[in-house]
Amino acid sequence: MxxxxxxxxxxxxxxxxxxxxxxxxxxxxxxxxxxxxxxxxxxxxxxxxxxxxxxxxxxxxxxxxxxxxxxxxxxxxxxxxxxxxxxxxxxxxxxxxxxxxxxxxxxxxxxxxxxxxxxKGSASDVLDLGEVKVYTDKKKVTVREQEVLLTAGEFAVLEYLCLNRGRYVSREEILERCLGYRYESESNTVEVLISRIRKKLGIKDLIKSSRGFGYIIE
Incomplete structure (x- = not known):
């Protein structure tokens, strides 16, 4: 943020x-x-x-x-x-x-x-995605009530997608808003972070992507 x-x-x-x-x-x-x-x-x-x-x-x-x-x-x-x-x-x-x-x-x-x-349309410190819960105050994520350890960058990206739930977030926006630097055409930082988050959470299709639009949690 x-x-x-x-x-x-x-x-x-x-x-x-x-x-x-x-x-x-x-x-x-x-x-x-x-x-x-x-x-x-x-x-x-x-x-x-x-x-x-x-x-x-x-x-x-x-x-x-x-x-x-x-x-x-x-x-x-x-x-x-x-x-x-x-x-x-x-x-x-x-x-x-x-x-x-x-x-x-x-x-x-x-x-x-x-x-x-x-x-952002949420009234709780807990962003509830069903099996996945993101605790914004404690900077903690659980999957089926088991804590999953994310890096600061991974957590920032996941939290931002949750707070913008239902809206596509572009690669450029993630770079600027979550990671602190402007868009670099050759950078694959966002793709790597999203891949790591998906792997750690293990929830199929939680984070969806669309070429030209970006990433979304529906």
């Missing part, structure tokens, strides 16, 4: 970026509102973590401009302001969730997972 963190407190921003990347997220960082807004317009992110009090362009101004521009990327607001009217204002502008500073990292991680699940 690709995250955009817009936070002007440099020490906090760097610390959060490090923690989130250790959790397996790809994180881009903006230290002011205007830069964050410009990056947000690419539509490349699965979630935006947006501080309210920012230089050059406040968090609520960024949020309002994004929604007016037709960018529907989920937004999790961070702020020291805890009064109810401000929360209501932010939700009315299009925020998806709200976390008051200071906060525990465990709560931030839980809210990130929850917002992404909701926007």
């Amino acid at each position: 690709r995250l955009l963190l817009i936070e002007d407190d440099v020490s906090l921003a760097k610390a959060l970026k490090e923690v989130l990347e250790k959790e397996g997220y790809r994180v881009s960082l903006a230290l002011d509102g205007r830069r964050g807004y410009q990056l947000s317009l690419t539509g490349e992110f699965d979630l935006i973590i947006l501080d309210l009090l920012l230089p050059s362009m406040s968090g609520d101004e960024v949020l309002k401009a994004l929604r007016q521009s037709g960018i529907n990327t989920p937004v999790l607001m961070l702020t020291v302001v805890s009064d109810l009217p401000k929360k209501v204002d932010l939700f009315s502008l299009g925020a998806d969730d709200y976390l008051t500073k200071p906060f525990h990292l465990e709560e931030l991680l839980a809210r990130i997972r929850a917002v992404i699940r909701r926007t």
